[in-house]
Amino acid sequence: MTLRPDPTFHATAQLAMQAPVENYGFTVMLSPDGAQPDGIAVVDLDPKSDSYGTIVNTLVMPYKGDEFHHFGWNACSSSLSPLSGHAFLERRYLIVPGIRSSRIYVIDVKDPMDAKIHKIIEPEEVFAKTGYSRPHTIHCGPEGIYVSTLGGGGEDGTDGPPGIFIMDCETFEVIGRYEMDRGKQDKHYDFWWNLPQDYMVSSEWGLPPQYENGIVAEDLLSNKYGHSIHFWDLRKRKNIQTIDFGENYQMALEIRPAHDPKKSYGFCGVVVDTTNLQGAIFTWWRGDDGTWQSKKTITIDPRPEKPENLPPLLQGFEAVPPLVTDIDLSLDDKYLYVACWGLGEMHQYDVTDPMNPVLAGKVELGGIGRGTKHPGGGDFAFGPQMVEISRDGKRVYWTNSLYSTWDDQFYPGQEGGQMVMAHVGENGGLTLDKDFYVDFPKGYRAHQIRLEGGDCSTDSFCYPNV
């Protein structure tokens, strides 16, 4: 408990953009074969520092095989909610779940150079209190810390649907399930919300047997991965509407609502359209009659490629699918960044008009059958994946690993973890910084990035821009 609100809490997205810039980044270090424990790398992001652009501290876990993926803060700007009246949490702890082990670490990063484990929540506690497994996305909100899971109960996580559970934001006790009425929702991936408008949106990847040992080609071609998004009455904990994009839109992943809570729209990225291998972005919005609508507003075409340049999985298609695996929206709701992990491209769309996105910038790096090198000369394994934008919108960071077993299928024989950064031009455009290239310690891949003081996929703002 503090006497004043944490200085990194901002009433509006606009104020967050004007705040001091990030000095540190925290990036997941993943040991893909579980030979070493996973960890968190602290990356120096202060250009004035001698160790700028290098890993200055690493914290490795006491266990192996957790498989770190996504993670988040214990508290963010949502603490300034006018409904809470108590804005005195500190943004201090990273909540880091293992999606293979279902173990959750609470890591104290008050001093990034002396990061330490504050608490470990064992998998048995998660199973017993929630009936869910494989915790994934973290958001802090009105009732505490919300954690999405990818699996239900039982050994293979298919005993009952996955969902969201809530943790206490001070003691980190697992409280229990979020849902009171889940409606049609039977798979899970990402979720986010608009706090003043009191709605939540959730998405679907697939059930654990569909991803843990690699992508299941038959399931993909028979459209058995998730293709719907769900709209929830946040406080009633009730699914109020499910939108099915169409069964060919396989794997509806990242949900990115506009940051300004006055707006009632957002985006969702779809990995692959099985009819033509395109990647797709859907814009969703609330219509005048109060119901939710959606429309495909961006398509990205596959690139023809000779079979010998393709992994066995794709040889029959003679093409590289874009594989839209992550998207992120700048705090001014202006640019949507789309990671095309298969193509090896990072796209920047101007989404000022969310119904008519315009491609504003593009960077090539890595990619299937192409393997574009970093301008600094280094290799970039796999393709651009987890993307994070600085609060001021001027720097875009990304890493390269999607998921241990999937990396091996789409990029057989490749290995490595890299984190890079691109500068955003005054009027859009994206240019890689040739000097910013973080190569991860041997045996580690890199996944999600969190920026000190919050970033563009963490904070939920409770007041509109003025």
Next chain:
Amino acid sequence: MELDASTMTVLWGAVILSGLYHGVNPGMGWPLAVSAGLMEGRHSAMAKAIGALAIGHLLAMLAILLPFSMMTALVTWQTEIRAGAGALVFAMGVYLLINRRHPRFLSRVHPTKLVLWSFLAAMAHGAGLMLVPIYLGICGIDAGDGGHDAARQLMGQNIASAFIVALVHTIAMTVAGGAIAVAIYFYFGLKFLSRTWFNLDVVWALSLILVGLFGIYTAVQGH
């Protein structure tokens, strides 16, 4: 016991001061008024929100004060009632001091149900209880002859003063909270929202303890 004019002034001053104090506490809702105005983009939405918060607060005050106004009819027990009320307020303060957890059920209230939210927030924080010892002081129970008619008349008076105390307190609360909301909305901007937001948890709990002790003291001393 006849209360002299200066004691009466102090007690009414306490009613107004506690109202101002509740008003500036963000926990009683002024940020909601700012948010309502900005979300709807209309000044009138903020005014409406301030009104809704005031109604909820007033109801919470009455919900606490009215049962006590009934009890004042039990004139022969007046010392025990007043000491008991003081002890209750004291206990609430100690509880809030030890249990610093925030009432999570408040976050289950829909952001537009401001009357309900304001009522529940005031109840959860013991805002009404803070007024009880002051109110009982104002009632200035006169043991008198203790006849039935006298008791009934006294109760009538005390119910009326419960309404007046709650109303005066709520007006003060609304003026203070409304002033902050208006200042931030029109002049200072949302940057000041987090700057003016102080953690009053401990001060609030200590206020309850202080008021509770005052209640016990005056009850025992007045005997």
